[in-house]
Amino acid sequence: MATTNPQVETVSSGADKAKLASAGVLVVGAVAAFYLLAAQPLWMRVAVLLVLLAAAVGVFFVSEMGKQLIAFGQDSVNETKKVVWPARKEAMQMTAYVFAFVLVMALFLWLTDKTLEWALYDLILGWR
Incomplete structure (x- = not known):
């Protein structure tokens, strides 16, 4: 009995890798900025942290992996709607x-x- 395994292809372009790397740099930068701005008021430090983290999330969702994650979430919602x-x-x-x-x-x-x-x-x- 022969079974066929579906081929899983992971194609990542240089631009996609750059997007993921920049998202990682933004996350590290957000944490570093939070601690480097220790002399500033807490609200400013938290605001900078949240803005940089939001930028990292935005860059991630523009990448191919982010698009796949969004598609997975949409498929999951559609399957949940089918449940009786x-x-x-x-x-x-x-x-x-x-x-x-x-x-x-x-x-x-x-x-x-x-x-x-x-x-x-x-x-x-x-x-x-």
Whole structure:
């Protein structure tokens, strides 16, 4: 049985790599500017940090990886819209079933543990 693996191609141009590198430089610059402007008021330092981080995010989303991330997000939203969500009554019933099953399983495991403890320690080893 032969299986075919889809080929994954990663094509990145020099311009795309430059965009990603500049986004990284902007992030590093934002953090550096925040600490280098220690003598300035806090609101100014935070404003510079946020502006540079927003610029980094903007440059990232212009790159091919950013476009792929946006497309992935849009596809995820479209798939979520296709989901048929259960009604409240059905969700409550299923939740009750799960809780009941967990309770029964916990009781079963506790009884199994106590039975094995009794068999090993009292009957076989005689430690009690």
